[in-house]
Amino acid sequence: xxxxxxxxxxxxxxxxxxxxxxxxxxxxxxxxxxxxxxxxxxxxxxxxxxxxxxxxxxxxxxxxxxxxxxxxxxxxxxxxxxxxxxxxxxxxxxxxxxxxxxxxxxxxxxxxxxxxxxxxxxxxxxxxxxxxxxxxxxxxxxxxxxxxxxxxxxxxxxxxxxxxxxxxxxxxxxxxxxxxxxxxxxxxxxxxxxxxxxxxxxxxxxxxxxxxxxxxxxxxxxxxxxxxxxxxxxxxxxxxxxxxxxxxxxxxxxxxxxxxxxxxxxxxx
Amino acid sequence: xxxxxxxxxxxxxxxxxxxxxxxxxxxxxxxxxxxxxxxxxxxxxxxxxxxxxxxxxxxxxxxxxxxxxxxxxxxxxxxxxxxxxxxxxxxxx
Numbered sequence: 001x002x003x004x005x006x007x008x009x010x011x012x013x014x015x016x017x018x019x020x021x022x023x024x025x026x027x028x029x030x031x032x033x034x035x036x037x038x039x040x041x042x043x044x045x046x047x048x049x050x051x052x053x054x055x056x057x058x059x060x061x062x063x064x065x066x067x068x069x070x071x072x073x074x075x076x077x078x079x080x081x082x083x084x085x086x087x088x089x090x091x092x093x094x095x096x097x098x099x100x101x102x103x104x105x106x107x108x109x110x111x112x113x114x115x116x117x118x119x120x121x122x123x124x125x126x127x128x129x130x131x132x133x134x135x136x137x138x139x140x141x142x143x144x145x146x147x148x149x150x151x152x153x154x155x156x157x158x159x160x161x162x163x164x165x166x167x168x169x170x171x172x173x174x175x176x177x178x179x180x181x182x183x184x185x186x187x188x189x190x191x192x193x194x195x196x197x198x199x200x201x202x203x204x205x206x207x208x209x210x211x212x213x214x215x216x217x218x219x220x221x222x223x224x225x226x227x228x229x230x231x232x233x234x235x236x237x238x239x240x241x242x243x244x245x246x247x248x249x250x251x252x253x254x255x256x257x258x259x260x261x262x263x264x265x266x267x268x269x
Numbered sequence: 270x271x272x273x274x275x276x277x278x279x280x281x282x283x284x285x286x287x288x289x290x291x292x293x294x295x296x297x298x299x300x301x302x303x304x305x306x307x308x309x310x311x312x313x314x315x316x317x318x319x320x321x322x323x324x325x326x327x328x329x330x331x332x333x334x335x336x337x338x339x340x341x342x343x344x345x346x347x348x349x350x351x352x353x354x355x356x357x358x359x360x361x362x
Contacts, residue, residue, distance in 0.1 A: 147286050147293075154294050166342045183281030190287050194294065196336070 003034075003111040006118050006238075007136035009160070011152030013123030015144045016173040019209060019219075021120040022050045023228075024140075025084060026218040027235030033115040034083040036075065038106075040132035041122035042097055045089035052216020053078060053086050062090035065102045071109055080217075085114070095127045100134035107135025125159060133160065139168040140200060145175060145186040154195055169200035171234065176205045188245065201234035202245055203227050295332045299345055306330055313349060324352040 008021045018041075025037040039047035042062065048054040059074035064087070078084040087110075090097060110117045121132035133139065139160045143153035153170070160168050172191055179185035188202055206227035212219040220231040233243045296302065310330050317323055329350040337344045 145283075147290050150290055151293060151297065155297060158298065161342065161344075166340070180283075183283050186283045186286055190283065194287065194290055 001112075001115075003113075003115045003117055004138055005107045005111050005136045006116065006138045006140060007040075007121050007133050007165075008118060008140045008142060009121035009129065009132065009156055010123065010142040010149070011125065011156040012143075012149045015142050015149050016171075016203070017123075017142050018046050018050050018120050019213065020140070020142050020171055020173065020203075020231075021047060021118050022218045023220040023231040024235060024238065025116070025118045026081060027220045027231055028116050028118075028238070029078075029081045029084040030221070031235060031239060032082070033239075034113075035116045035118065036085040036087060036110050036114045038087045038110070038117060038119045039089035040103070040119050040128065042089045042128065042131075043091065043094045044122065045091050047120050048076075048086060048088045049216060050213055051078065051086055051218065053088075054216075057088045060088045060090040061106070062093050062097045065098045065106065071106075095122065095131065098131055100130055103131045104135040125155065129156075129159075133163055133165060136165060139165045140171055141168045141195075141197070142171045142173055143191070143195075144173050145180075145191060150186070150191060150194060157195060157197055168197055170195060170197050171201045171203065172199070173203045174205040175202055199245065200237055201230055203230045203234075299332050301332055306332075309347075313351070317351060319357070321356045322354040324354055327352040 006024075008017050008024070010017050018039075021037055025035045029035045037047055037051070038061065039045050040061070041047070045060075048057060053076050056076050059069040061074070063069045064071050064074045075085040075087055078086065107117055107119070117135075119132050119136060122128035141153050141156055141160070143149045157168055170192070172188060175188075176185055180187045188199065192199055204226045206219070206225055208222055208225040209219050209227050212222060212225070218231075219225045219228045220235070222228045236243050310328060313330065314323065314325055314328065327350075331348055333346050333348050335344060335346040336342070
């Protein structure tokens with residue numbers, strides 16, 4: 001069995017790549033899949049703290065590539081979840097410590113043991129980006145509804161397609177429903193119109209993301225979080241289910257709409 | 270309320286964002302400068318004018334993205350909108 005290798009990328013920094021990687025990975029493992037998260041941001045590792053696994057790192061990605069340790073030794077098992085592992089980035093090296101061929105081999109080796117290999121790509125379009133996409137067979141582009149992030153996403157989509165990663169999927173992060181309704185934030189249709197790629201998910205802006213990141217626990221495991229619910233939908237879509245997107249511009253109140261969409265409007269038992 | 274919304278629509282900041290993005294992306298996408306597009310436009314006018322009389326003022330040319338039919342992948346596309354005034358009599362060329 002060969003697993004899927006998915007790179008999570010964006011171009012611009014700070015749009016939620018690492019949070020998205022952590023949540024999708026956790027969501028897939030909650031659905032019974034074996035998952036390894038790979039932090040490809042060498043020199044600026046972050047996925048470990050977002051996952052709350054920062055105290056358990058012994059070896060890292062560069063150690064594996066350089067043959068300092070075996071691949072299995074560098075994988076950190078997340079004890080909270082059935083089959084979730086992290087391969088942390090090196091913090092003291094820079095992105096030139098590995099090359100695309102080595103990353104491709106690493107991804108292939110991991111895909112032989114896991115259902116999903118999720119690569120957290122660094123910001124930018126230089127060596128780190130080229131390394132991260134080298135072994136991937138699918139790409140997720142994360143953006144926020146801001147001109148700078150959308151512009152960078154467009155550039156990334158072009159670069160992904162030029163590297164043979166066809167049909168990247170879009171996640172629109174940090175949508176603020178109230179601003180969309182006022183006409184002060186681009187809506188989903190605007191962004192699909194501009195970027196012309198398939199939509200994988202829309203994540204509402206949610207304070208619980210900050211809270212869960214403070215704790216090192218992905219928000220997807222928090223039942224009452226809207227962002228968590230949106231990520232659960234993303235995971236189901238990734239697994240091939242057909243889940244409708246939320247309509248942000250109807251006259252229904254936002255919470256009513258979300259409640260309806262997620263089936264939370266049932267009376268408490 | 271609806272009327273107000275409709276009236277306000279053209280000046281909402283998201284529409285401004287969208288228009289600005291569309292313009293900047295045209296040039297980002299193919300590394301095409303406005304001068305380069307003007308060159309193509311001039312050449313197109315030259316060629317097409319042999320066969321038909323066109324509205325040069327109304328001619329629009331832009332870069333966009335489209336899904337390719339064979340494999341559904343997104344590819345850049347050059348779109349030209351050329352209003353025709355009159356076909357020329359081919360015998361006179």
